[in-house]
Amino acid sequence: MLSPDNPLIQLSNDESHHLVSVNRARSGDPVSVFDGQGQEWESELTEANKRKAILTGKRFIQHTPLSYEIALAQAIPKGKGLEGIIRKATEIGIQHIFPLASERTESKVRTDRQDTKSEKWLTAAIEGAKQSGNPFLPQIHPVQGLSHFLENGAQQFSLKLIASLQSDSVSLKTAIDSTGVVPTGIFLVGPEGDFSDREYHQISSSGFQPITIGPYVLKCETAAVYAMSILRHEWSSS
Numbered sequence: 001m002l003s004p005d006n007p008l009i010q011l012s013n014d015e016s017h018h019l020v021s022v023n024r025a026r027s028g029d030p031v032s033v034f035d036g037q038g039q040e041w042e043s044e045l046t047e048a049n050k051r052k053a054i055l056t057g058k059r060f061i062q063h064t065p066l067s068y069e070i071a072l073a074q075a076i077p078k079g080k081g082l083e084g085i086i087r088k089a090t091e092i093g094i095q096h097i098f099p100l101a102s103e104r105t106e107s108k109v110r111t112d113r114q115d116t117k118s119e120k121w122l123t124a125a126i127e128g129a130k131q132s133g134n135p136f137l138p139q140i141h142p143v144q145g146l147s148h149f150l151e152n153g154a155q156q157f158s159l160k161l162i163a164s165l166q167s168d169s170v171s172l173k174t175a176i177d178s179t180g181v182v183p184t185g186i187f188l189v190g191p192e193g194d195f196s197d198r199e200y201h202q203i204s205s206s207g208f209q210p211i212t213i214g215p216y217v218l219k220c221e222t223a224a225v226y227a228m229s230i231l232r233h234e235w236s237s238s
Helices: 013-022 081-092 111-132 146-151 172-177 197-205 220-237
Strands: 008-010 030-034 039-047 054-062 069-075 096-101 159-163 184-189 209-212
Touching (some): 146 197, 159 220, 172 220
Antiparallel strands (some): 008 054, 030 039
């Protein structure tokens, strides 16, 4: 965590290499450093060492969190799909990400590989924050089953939405407008093979409202980014 009382910042080996060797930064260049919790130093590179870069903070900034919370609950897609989703979600400014294991989830996370996956997901979030300038990293929750999530994690959100092709689905805009002032919302996206009928019954019983996000069948990665972008835009404008 950064501190306003300590303007001298030493980067890790990896960050030093990326700054000096990859980005070709030189002594005297301006560099912004953040800790993922809203604290940022506008700094100057004073020692361009590719193994131990040193920065001197010039201006400390304490960013204010958003007045609302948006979360994504995503059934884990195959391959590196979730890494891309986390990267984009961080760029948009999503605060919580819940990786889920469902009946039709093709990519299973073994218990002994949870730490490795978590590190890769955190790296993806950091990359998204660097790209966008977002000073806040999302909280990436441990992988959990759908039932456990519905009984626990989902209950803290006042607006609960799920992408659906069901006939009773409403538009995302309609769902947002019908809620009035809502400071917390979560969007649930299924796996490549969608949720099972049994899971849909659980989801509906937990208060999730089915919404349509257009006439076409979107990949789960596209659906997540599309819906979160609209939700963020609508609440930012209200």
